[in-house]
Amino acid sequence: MSVILLASIGILALFMLILLKMPISFAMFIVGFFGMLYMTSPMAAYNIISSGIWEQLSGYSLSVIPLFIFMGELLFRSGITEKIFNSAYAWIGHLRGSMAITTIFTSAGFAAVSGSNTATAATVGTIALPEMKKFGYHKSLSAGSVAAGGTLGVIIPPSSVLIVIALQAELAIRDLFLASIVPGLILVSLFIMTIAYLCKRRPEIAPVGERSEWRARLSSLKGLVEIVVLFLLVLGGLFAGWFTSTEAAAVGCVGALTIIALQGRLTLHVLQKALASALKSSAMILMLVTGAVIFGRFLTVTRLPFLVGEWAAALPLPAVLIMACVLLVYVIGGALMDAMGFLIISIPIFFPVAIALGYDPIWFGIIICIVTSMGAITPPVGVNAFIVKSLDPALSFGDIFRGVGYFLVPYMTCILLLLMIPQLVLFVL
């Protein structure tokens, strides 16, 4: 049997198992193992599920994942979301659409400590949806801004998706974090411009709020300063080269523990909850990463990724067109599957293609992160849309997806901008 055929059977089997509702990580373990068993020897295949798993799990670089997740869980319990929301509203509440804009700012702020799109949508939505309802915001606008704002969780650093991309593609976490800042800011700006445009065209969808006094604005910053300082210390220290990514995450955990202790919120119960939640997410992510390594080794043995890369590079088409096709695969994949799951499966296949086409690996890591995160708001999966629905069952899916539709235009604009001008991502490196 030719290796190409075998690799294709492997990929097909993987998707079949996933469609049969087998967890993605389990499917990658199983297909990778049996692929190796067929391609190499029983000894090599058994080694990969014993010494291979041990070596993968005991790698120093993986420790960054539970640490960053734990930091986010601790800060989430510091009441950061309410503080950002109240502060943003105090500053811009007098503008039309301010509550929706505040939702985007709060999502961006929460994303800076969280790193998960579902956590961002659920946390911000819990506060923002009832507020927007109270102020008479149109259902579509409120649902759309919460769902779309949630996707910022994986784009703005620190992000567990970016860490996984870095580990999968063997890139520096620091570089990916640094490179994601400008695209994140572009996306936030485009979201806000979209809200402003919608409010200008249809003023009835977003009533104007009251203007806060300067004293209220300044006092709203209380309790936020220390979190901003921690964020600057963690990411600044990482970017300046003071810490490795694991050290930056550990500093973040110590800082977060200190902040909630000073607030008087650090109880054994809070610590247990934060640890349990962080450990659950970490186990899920690291199983995905380990499964992807086993599946990736099988693909490497078949040489499929390199052959696809060579084939794509030899096509008589402009590189940008081929890249657009690759990104289309990510749009579809992101719409059908969880972003992290799809990224983990696809990176071993498409990363060599991007390199063969002459694209920068960091740029590719950032753009696929943005494209797949868009999948969190596009049907049929659109996990953030389901989170919004669960937070406010009175919202219909029609309202939610109409609202989400407003934010697909800025998403596409951002992707096109980054595709046409890669320097927007790379100039900071």
Next chain:
Amino acid sequence: MYKLNLLISRGLLGIAGVTLLAIVLLVAANIVMRQLATSYGGTSEIVGWLTAVVVSLSLAHAQLNKAHVELDILMAHFPDRLQAFIQTIVAAASLLFFTMVAVKLWEYGYGVMQRGMVSQTLRIVIYPMIYVVALGFSAFCLVLLTDVASSMKRLVTK
């Protein structure tokens, strides 16, 4: 069975939690030591081992809470009985595979112990850590066994 799994997974999760806190302290202490004198050379080795312990001991809890990412778009359209049948097959396949992984990890740990293998930097034995990882995967298999039993029960009652 479920109660036993809950008890085991909570116990292991508790150990994983303490281990995660130990990682935080160790890495933070190493940063401070680096500023004052010299860093502790074995930090990355120990942090790596502890990460393996954290992840493997959390697996049972994650599975008990259905934390692993799965795709529901096709299965949701199948009749209940067919769904239950497929779920039983999928759960049984997962159980068999990860039981093999757990057995191979125990064997690997035993092999490492027999050969007296030590770590590269600290020159200490690593087999106890491999045994802990094998223990985590074994507890994970116990939860998978409950999943098989509950999907079979669903299949019979549908």
